[in-house]
Amino acid sequence: MLLGAHEAAAKPAVLDIRVGQHPDKTRLVLELSEAPNYRVFLLPNPFRVVIDLPELDWSVPESKIPEGAGAINALRFGLFAPGTSRVVLDLKQPVLVKSAFVLPPKDGRPHRFVVDIEPVTLAAFNAAPAERLGASSEKPLRTTQTAAAATVQPKPAGDRRPTIVIDAGHGGVDPGATGVSGLLEKDLALEYAKELKSQLEATGRFRVVLTRDRDVFLALRDRIKIAHQANGDLFVSLHANNHKSRKIKGFSVYTLSEKSSDAEARSLAAKENKADIIAGFDLSEQTEVVRDILIDLAQRESKNQGNQFAADVVDEVGQVANLLGNPHRYAGFAVLKSPTIPSVLIEIGYLSNRAEEKRLRDKGYRKKLMSALSRSIGNYFQQNQTFNRY
Incomplete structure (x- = not known):
């Protein structure tokens, strides 16, 4: 230390x-x-x-x-x-x-x-x-791997708790959206991810893994890799949004579909999927990796479970926060393309709306919002355990 x-x-x-x-x-x-x-x-x-x-x-x-x-x-x-x-x-x-x-x-x-x-x-x-x-330079800079090179600790033998993988969007050289006061999405997402982790662990019911715990860049494919290394049972990616209209506000949750639910969802997915380009990745030789991610979007079970969880999220969060119109949306986000792990991408609010950005900065609101999300995760696994008894 x-x-x-x-x-x-x-x-x-x-x-x-x-x-x-x-x-x-x-x-x-x-x-x-x-x-x-x-x-x-x-x-x-x-x-x-x-x-x-x-x-x-x-x-x-x-x-x-x-x-x-x-x-x-x-x-x-x-x-x-x-x-x-x-x-x-x-x-x-x-x-x-x-x-x-x-x-x-x-x-x-x-x-x-x-x-x-x-x-x-x-x-x-x-x-x-x-x-x-x-x-x-004359003395070469040492070559480093991306942050996902660190292996996730294996799940202890006998630990039957579900593993929740929380993904704080963006990070490092990729700041994400910028709020009206200069607040960066990457910083806000990490604060909310840590709060959600703390609340889930406090229940004693879950093993929780963060894809990143500091301000460091992670490639999109590495976020999926971490989720698989952790044997994740649920993948939750946290983000905040921007909009050209500063009147737009509200919480929303996205699940995977190659056919977007609307033009805004399609535009948002296109923006988020450019994270590797933003961070300076050469994608010219990544066709095999991309093909592996897209290998089989027909595994409907994980997508259906993601949709079920998204519905739970809307119900719980809707009691404590403003929801965007049609809050459960669909789009082709790269980080949702695990064929085996139910996955959602959550936009906790709009940084382009001055009132909402101020609310998102508030620690009390963060705790309340992540408490609702924590409850929805608990409800989701409780329902699945009940269904699996029959």
Whole structure:
């Protein structure tokens, strides 16, 4: 524990981030407390620059994060995996890496990590040599696996309690939705996940596993992997939503269907399913993984059980919270595509609605809402035990 505390205290810090447009390039500068090792690479479809660095303390407040400039449309940063922080630059067009280097402290400025990119045509991008598609420090950055590499502890022999897998949506370099006051979906989802875990464990009836317990990125397929490693009996993914109309508010629950219940459900699923792209994953070689996830959506038993649980959730939560119109909806969310584990995705409310965002921040409301969800989980398993007696 002391070693872990020392390592946490010793993490280098990002002190400032700047983006500048120049006649022949776009420049990203990170001011750091220490000189970093780094790895820079480009990804197409959509075009992105991905920058991996040692795990950092992001000391820059959200209000100081620069907007895009030049070839950069937007940027995100956060923990990608234990030991690795990641910056992802969304691009307006193809680019090549012009240079990447670290400047030592000078004239009162700390270490500066600089990446220069230059806009090019698609033809030039496709014809570029490997050295223009990335860069790395002289001392290479150590390769890390995603956070799901950690094996879930096996269920103790003789423990017959149902296993509930709670998935806090987004995380790390993928912030999710942003509220009207700057509240990030990834932070809110984790708070609600921890509250639900605490309430379920307090009953003594359930074994509870979190897909993540801190602000770290998890690939969509890894969330499913964790649920299977844990031998989950129910998978609950927690999220919060945004809407262009700030009047929209309310709680909703989604179950799997390739045919969405409405246009908004279809749009929401498309947005959530882009999480791996947002975090800088190269999906060009993931066809086999995707095929495995989609291997058999015809296992109707788990989908039917998910639908049954969703109905219980609507009944319980509807007594303590505002519900979205038609609160049980259907869409093709990637995290719901386990063929063996009943799964739901819950949108606890809308961060784009000022009153609802304020309510979602409230600890008392969080406790009340997760208490209703905890009761619905208890009801669901009680019903299943009753049915299984006959």
